[in-house]
Amino acid sequence: MIKDYKSVEVFIGVDVGKSNHHAVALDKTGKKLLDKALPQDEAKLREIIDSLAGHGTLLLVVDQPATIGALPVAVAQAAGVMVGYLPGLAMRRIADLHPGEAKTDARDAAIIAEAARTMPHTLRSIDIADEQAAELSMLCGFDDDLTQQSTATSNRIRGLLTQVHPSLERVIGAHLDHPAMAELLAKYPTPDTLKKAGTKRVEALLKKYAPRAGARWAAEIFTALGEQTVVVSGTAGAAVVLPQLAAMLANLRTGRVEVLARVEALVEAHPLHVVLSSIPAVGIRTEARIITEVIGKEFVSAGHLASYAGLAPVTWRSGTSIRGDHPSRKGNKALKRALFLSAFAALKHPVSRAYYDRKRAEGKRHNQALIALARRRCDMIFAMLRDGTLYDEKVTKAA
Template identity: 60%
Template sequence: MFDTEDVGVFLGLDVGKTAHHGHGLTPAGKKVFDKPLPNSETKLRAVFDKLTAKFGTVLVVVDQPASIGALPLTVARDAGCQVAYLPGLAMRRIADLYPGEAKTDAKDAAVIADAARTMPHTLRSLELTDEITAELTVLAGFDQDLAAEATRTSNRIRGLLTQFHPSLERVLGPRLDHQAVTWLLERYGSPAALRKAGRRRLVELIRPKAPRMAARLIDDIFDALDEQTVVVPGTGTLDVVIPSLARSLTAVHEQRRALETQIKTLLEAHPLSPVLTSMPGVAVRTAAVLLVTVGDGTSFPTAAHLASYAGLAPATKSSGTSIHGEHAPRSGNRQLKRAMFLSAFAALHDHASRTYYDKCRARGKTHTQALLRLARHRISVLFAMLRDGTFYEPRTPETTPA
């Protein structure tokens, strides 16, 4: 639990783009501050210094520690204040306990301050982020944006191909991540353009980019073209739209590759990098996400706390004799949960991970359920590795009863 014994003022900040609303309470609940604060270092520092001089230790609590909340937290630390974070979900649930349905900046700031004063267990500590982790946070976030853009563009291409030539989509759609396919679509976006280019010419054109699959890919394309003889109205627009989308997809893939190099360089300079990447299924991008979301793991007392934070700890639901059992929680850090789920899938080549997964499947669990259980087990392993600073040691885990 967050220690608030020496705090003289609980300053809740409802952060905003141009201004924040601050609400200060003493440990006895007396209001000592309630006004907007410009998002300016000078103004923020003046308030923090004034409250510190009058009341001693000031605990600054925000509901958004990143983006618009970054400056006030940085200034507060520099001014000698303690800082903490009240998760948005907890804040909203606590706000429901207060009278009135209005939602204003002033009310939100008051709720944050009062929650910090009366329910310190709801607060999360905000450790001072080192420069490497701060840069990884930005780059990892940008990489996720690019990944989402790549998915959106790929889906758009597949949607158009499905609309006008389903057989061609079944050949090219699953291979859009391959540079030979995007290169081909940049130049020949429609079925007619592909057929006009000719089988032999296309093979020679893409062979440098796909030596092993060139002939097979082109054969599959022409087999798909032969399956459809009718021309769906609007097919001619593919010569304009598909090449443009393919160029966009290629650009996004190139950006992600360049970004991965930058992330890898930063990651190699972090002392925990060898520990994280020693775990099967954890590569550059996953390791970056783990560093950004978990850090060195000291914020979590036990592996169970970390699993709960990741949304991988099953939630028990029971009511009388009609409702009982454990269910997957909907809460948790989605970024961390996704990273652990995908890394669990990538780790199935590891003997210990595969053994655990197979045992779960043998007990009737679905593929997704087995992967989630494997991810939960790997959270415990990750916690132990970070706690002890040791590399991954493969061993065959024992499954626990459902």
């Protein structure tokens, strides 16, 4: 819900685009004051706002507040105009209530403006984003990209090793998350090059990056090499591909370390770091997600936040054949994933483990019990952020 909504006299709906937007402005009676396309240009956006300022207090509503919609939001905020956001799902449902099936920028902008005028409950407020939160959001998104690419590259390496030498893959693949194995494959990518290098050279290389495990891993690698005498077709190609994949994997992991260092600095400088870091199993990446996905948004209750995060159960009922509560498939997936993984890490914490075990004893499966734990921790985070209090284990046990 938008603060000071009752004072709004002009509702501007903007259907944002990569290079061009479309804006429709309505007054309180629904009279159209503006209907035109405009480029992704600050001067043109300011011109539109200035031309409507004489009609009274303005509210600009977009269908996408980030990426391609960031400039209109920033220009409006700089001009002192209230800004709102109409979620995509809500917009599509509202669009179904309007006549016609056409999908045009002008129609979408008109629907956004009309929703802003007549259905304020569908809107979400957009607070002025500080530079810290904006940078965190960008870095978190990039970190997710690096993680996906790193996983894909690791899987590709394992696939190639399985193709040319399954026994070797079982050894190297089990420790591929360690930097030593990427360095090994970059220098000795095939069974033949490993054999020619010899045990001492391979052991020396592995010890450089894994001093305690290097000798053991080298022995396991040469034991695996002795289990296969034939050369599988495609091994020559793997000799070209594997070093490049290993170098890519090393670079991706270096990138993640650099990004994490910057994220850590931003999170530790945030005023809520003391509150969030007091929660068991909430690390830097989870804190960053909470700051970027929760802070600055309005949630009237813990249930509202849980629904936004996709942790609130959905009831399905139809006659006598379909009954029960099921996990939601909607919500903010990045936040849901962060809270789910944090709940999994929290199983080492006695209070969280006791709650998880209780849910398992009630007949819930592993994932169901974890989601229940994530929901409980989500409720706790809501209360702590609302009151500005630190984690108190006594209060958690009593809850």
